[in-house]
Amino acid sequence: MYENILRHPGPTPIPKRLELAMCKHIISHRTPEFVELYQETVNLVNPIFGTEQEILFLPSGGTAALEAAAVNTVSAGDNVVVITVGAFGDYFVSICEQHKFQVHKLEKAWGEACTAQELREFLQHAPKIKAVFMTYNETSTGILNPIEELAKVVREETDALVIVDGVSCIGGVAAKMDEWGIDILVTGSQKALMLPPGLSLVAVSKRAWQVIEANHTQTYYLNLLSYKSWAEKGMTPNTPAITLLYGLNEVCKLIAEEGGIEQTAERHDVMKNMVRAAMNALNIELLTDDAYASPTITAIKAPQGIALGDFLAHLKSKYHLDFAGGLGPLQGEIFRFGHMGYCFPSDILQAVSLIEAALQDFNYDFTAGAGILAAQKVFLKSTK
Structure with missing residues (x-):
């Protein structure tokens, strides 16, 4: 297993x-x-x-x-x-x-x-x-x-x-x-x-x-x-x-x-921006705007035309990628992408790649690789 x-x-x-x-x-x-x-x-x-x-x-x-x-x-x-x-x-x-x-x-x-x-x-x-x-x-x-x-x-x-x-x-x-x-x-x-x-x-x-x-x-x-x-x-x-x-x-x-909490916080901020850039490139709507977006978790709306419950279950069963669903009034409306603690930019690239694979399984209309490329750009810019 x-x-x-x-x-x-x-x-x-x-x-x-x-x-x-x-x-x-x-x-x-x-x-x-x-x-x-x-x-x-x-x-x-x-x-x-x-x-x-x-x-x-x-x-x-x-x-x-x-x-x-x-x-x-x-x-x-x-x-x-x-x-x-x-x-x-x-x-x-x-x-x-x-x-x-x-x-x-x-x-x-x-x-x-x-x-x-x-x-x-x-x-x-x-x-x-x-x-x-x-x-x-x-x-x-x-x-x-x-x-x-x-x-x-x-x-x-x-x-x-x-x-x-x-x-x-x-x-x-x-x-x-x-x-x-x-x-x-x-x-x-x-x-x-x-x-x-x-x-x-x-x-x-x-x-x-x-x-x-x-x-x-x-x-x-x-x-x-x-x-x-x-x-x-x-x-x-x-x-x-x-x-x-x-x-x-x-x-x-x-x-x-890692360099102290300042460096750790900077890593979390980079991962936040990677996730947000990837979802924007895939035309998947985010719940929050950039000004107050969390560095440790991103709330993401269901991809248009896809039942969110089916999508999350498919990600978990086929690709072993496990996200949290929404709570309260957002149940069934969003999923929550945690990127905190033992998580690095490479993990974000992995998750975005698997999201793209699942989107293809659901015949979602997007340019393959767009999310990965957008996330990569954010990461590479942060390393300069």
């Missing part, structure tokens, strides 16, 4: 080097060896977040980290703003409503980003807000929100915390948490960080810690003060995902070897 070529927006392919790192002999999380691993990994991962603050490791998926960010900073009845531009912005809405926050939703159409001016106008008509929740990279639509600009507006218009979901992009895009004024930034292991699911990372600003300390959250397992207290000893309050920490340590070294 052949393995499929996984081009989903998470989980993503795992490099062999990371698999080997995660096969190390297991250690106890209450030993000097673990403390050394923990402290070294924190120091290595800080530049990826763009912060000097302590980064906490939760043995959980990204959704738990989002909930931790919410329940540790906000109490029932507090006013919050949630910017939602797709399914994962709606996750934040659901979390906040579940905990009985007063949610003021700034909602954009799926496929659009939130602009700084839109947020400014919204905040000027909102009551006193305790936190603004926003999604850096919206996995359901392939939108990258202008987080630096949005965070600046929040600081100018309110005293609210800036809480950012970076689950599907940290490790693949620029992130300057301290410089941009982000108070809490979270991500998960199974996206651009190239690891299996099961580890989430939470970075917290000094200002956010002051709010957390005054909030007196009722949560136990997701109590960030507990994680902070144990982090000072180089440990976690509960049993951590030790093997994933081995892997994360190696991820950070891979990124450093």
Whole structure:
């Protein structure tokens, strides 16, 4: 049985080097060896977040980290703003409503980003807000929100915390948490960080810690003060995902070897442009415009005249190329091409070539090789 070529927006392919790192002999999380691993990994991962603050490791998926960010900073009845531009912005809405926050939703159409001016106008008509929740990279639509600009507006218009979901992009895009004024930034292991699911990372600003300390959250397992207290000893309050920490340590070294997060982000940007150029050359419509297009995932509409479900099933069964379909109102309308983490321009050329082969199987009208040539031009230009 052949393995499929996984081009989903998470989980993503795992490099062999990371698999080997995660096969190390297991250690106890209450030993000097673990403390050394923990402290070294924190120091290595800080530049990826763009912060000097302590980064906490939760043995959980990204959704738990989002909930931790919410329940540790906000109490029932507090006013919050949630910017939602797709399914994962709606996750934040659901979390906040579940905990009985007063949610003021700034909602954009799926496929659009939130602009700084839109947020400014919204905040000027909102009551006193305790936190603004926003999604850096919206996995359901392939939108990258202008987080630096949005965070600046929040600081100018309110005293609210800036809480950012970076689950599907940290490790693949620029992130300057301290410089941009982000108070809490979270991500998960199974996206651009190239690891299996099961580890989430939470970075917290000094200002956010002051709010957390005054909030007196009722949560136990997701109590960030507990994680902070144990982090000072180089440990976690509960049993951590030790093997994933081995892997994360190696991820950070891979990124450093590439030239740092700036070079890694540049590679992701090149791959984004390759995919977009290829689809344009094949006359396949993209969901988003270029201005806010994600470097880690591209949302692509069904090729004209082809049933998308049949096309994706054919790609997977004949060519072993596996894409994710659309979510919510975009189900059956788009497919999502993940190009994050362990993915390189050569992988984009491979995927475009197989897409072209499948298009020929469906008698789609196009010039054979047009998509590959367009993607090649983008790549070759980036290497000059």
